[in-house]
Amino acid sequence: MGIKVAIAGSHGFLFEPVANAFRSPLFRSSFDNPVVVLTTSDPKTEAKAEGLVFTKVNYDDSSSLTSALKGIDVVVNLLGTGAGASGAWDKLAEASAANGVKIYFTSDFGCNYEKLRSTYPTTIFDSKAAHAEKARELGIKKVIQVYNGLLGFFFVDLGFFGFKPGAEVATFVGSGDQTINMTDLRDVGLAVASLASKADDYASLPDTVSIAGDTFSLKDSIKIYEKLSGKSIKITAKDPLPIKDFIADVTQFPVALLNLQAYPETNAFSFEPTENSLVNPGLWNWTTLEKLYKEKL
Numbered sequence: 069m070g071i072k073v074a075i076a077g078s079h080g081f082l083f084e085p086v087a088n089a090f091r092s093p094l095f096r097s098s099f100d101n102p103v104v105v106l107t108t109s110d111p112k113t114e115a116k117a118e119g120l121v122f123t124k125v126n127y128d129d130s131s132s133l134t135s136a137l138k139g140i141d142v143v144v145n146l147l148g149t150g151a152g153a154s155g156a157w158d159k160l161a162e163a164s165a166a167n168g169v170k171i172y173f174t175s176d177f178g179c180n181y182e183k184l185r186s187t188y189p190t191t192i193f194d195s196k197a198a199h200a201e202k203a204r205e206l207g208i209k210k211v212i213q214v215y216n217g218l219l220g221f222f223f224v225d226l227g228f229f230g231f232k233p234g235a236e237v238a239t240f241v242g243s244g245d246q247t248i249n250m251t252d253l254r255d256v257g258l259a260v261a262s263l264a265s266k267a268d269d270y271a272s273l274p275d276t277v278s279i280a281g282d283t284f285s286l287k288d289s290i291k292i293y294e295k296l297s298g299k300s301i302k303i304t305a306k307d308p309l310p311i312k313d314f315i316a317d318v319t320q321f322p323v324a325l326l327n328l329q330a331y332p333e334t335n336a337f338s339f340e341p342t343e344n345s346l347v348n349p350g351l352w353n354w355t356t357l358e359k360l361y362k363e364k365l
Contacts, residue, residue, distance in 0.1 A: 070100040071267045072139055076160050077146035078107050078122070081221065082177060085257030086144060091119040094258065094351055098265040106136055106160075127156040133163035140167060142264040145175040149321075154195045158202060165206035170267045172208045174200045177256060179328065179336040180215040180278060187334075190316040192324055210270035212263060215278045216256050217249030217337050218329070224360045229286060229329060233293065233364040237302045242330025244287040244305055247338040249280035252355035259347040280341035281354040286329075292358050297365055 073090055077083060083105075089095060090103050102121040111122035126132040137143065143164045147156050157175060164172045174196065181193035196213075203211045222228040229248070231238035238244075251259075259279050266273060284292070290301050308330035314320040332338040348354065 070098055071141045071264065072100040072104070073142045073144070073264060074104040074106060074137055074140045075144045075146060076106040077148065077175075078105050078109075080146050080148060081219070082146050082253065082256060085253040086146065086260050087117070087120060087257075089254075089257035089261035090264070092258070092261065095261040095265055099261075104136070104140065106133075127159050130159055130162060133159055134166050137163050137167045137169065140164075140169055141267045142171045142173075143169050144173045144260060144264070147175055149175065149196075154199055157199045161199065161203040161206055161208065164203070165208050169208055170270045171210045171212060171264060171273070172203055173260060173263075174203065174211060174213050176200075176213045177216055177219075179217060179325065180276075180339040181336065182276070183335045184311075184315065184328075188311070188315050192315060192318045192321055195318075204275075210273055211275060212273060213276045214256070214259065214263075215276065215339060216251035216259070217280050217339070217341075218251075218325075219256070220250055220252035220281065220355060220357075220360050223248075223250050223289075223357070224364060228326065231286075231290065231293070231301070233297075233361060235301070236299075237304060238286075238290050240286050240303065240305045240330075241308045241326055242286075242305065244290075244303060245285050246330060246332040247283060247285055248289075248329055249283050249337055249339060249341060250357060251279055251281040252360065255279075255281045255348075255352075255355050258352060262347040262351065274343065274346075277343040277347065278339050278341050279344050279347060282356045283341070284357055289357055293361050296358065296361050 090099050102119050105120050105122045106125045107122050123136050125136045184191050230240045308327040314324045328336040
């Protein structure tokens with residue numbers, strides 16, 4: 069029998085790539101079929117998908133979660149980060165611990181905030197860090213925080229760092245020389261499935277996993293686009309806000325991410341992707357920025 073997986077949260081941008089990865093030819097033989105998806109909606113209203121079974125839960129009712137996770141080996145927390153989210157995270161972790169879950173993935177999947185938290189007394193990432201600490205204190209066998217830098221669709225589709233394909237001007241915060249780590253949604257999903265496939269050897273896995281599908285400077289990203297498109301892009305830059313102006317204000321989360329990439333010394337988006345070979349020892353090709361740009365041209 070394969071490893072039993074439950075995914076919490078079915079409406080975010082990571083759900084589809086994570087669910088697809090567990091059912092992909094690369095990893096499906098490792099996992100029990102179907103993958104359980106925890107939802108607060110009526111399962112009948114969820115989109116039908118082969119290899120997934122939707123189970124309704126109530127994050128205010130611990131017994132609901134404990135029952136839903138019975139027999140589960142791996143829990144992937146894809147719950148949102150809005151108001152009250154940390155309470156739902158903690159309930160999920162408590163139910164995971166009660167069921168002897170082997171691997172619990174926290175709801176991170178972004179920048180590496182460890183150095184920031186060692187530098188500033190209060191940060192917008194404190195609730196994430198506190199939840200990971202609590203999950204470990206609960207006795208879950210392995211709690212994993214995945215740091216993957218900026219998601220590819222944020223960089224390309226949304227133009228979050230100052231340039232979107234089709235535009236004639238790129239407006240960067242900072243010099244544009246700073247290094248950025250980016251990982252495509254597909255690769256994040258595959259990385260999670262790869263780690264989850266090692267559930268029976270959970271003790272060998274690290275507590276934090278740093279990955280990147282591609283690494284480049286903002287200026288280099290424009291050179292890549294110009295080469296592919298044959299167009300010339302004008303680059304403008306503006307000074308970043310002082311870190312102290314946003315680092316403790318949770319209402320400034322997007323502003324914080326936009327400005328943090330201009331401070332490579334924080335390691336937020338310029339960390340070393342030390343676990344790339346662990347999650348992907350040649351199993352698939354990482355998605356590069358060039359590939360994402362080609363898809364838009």
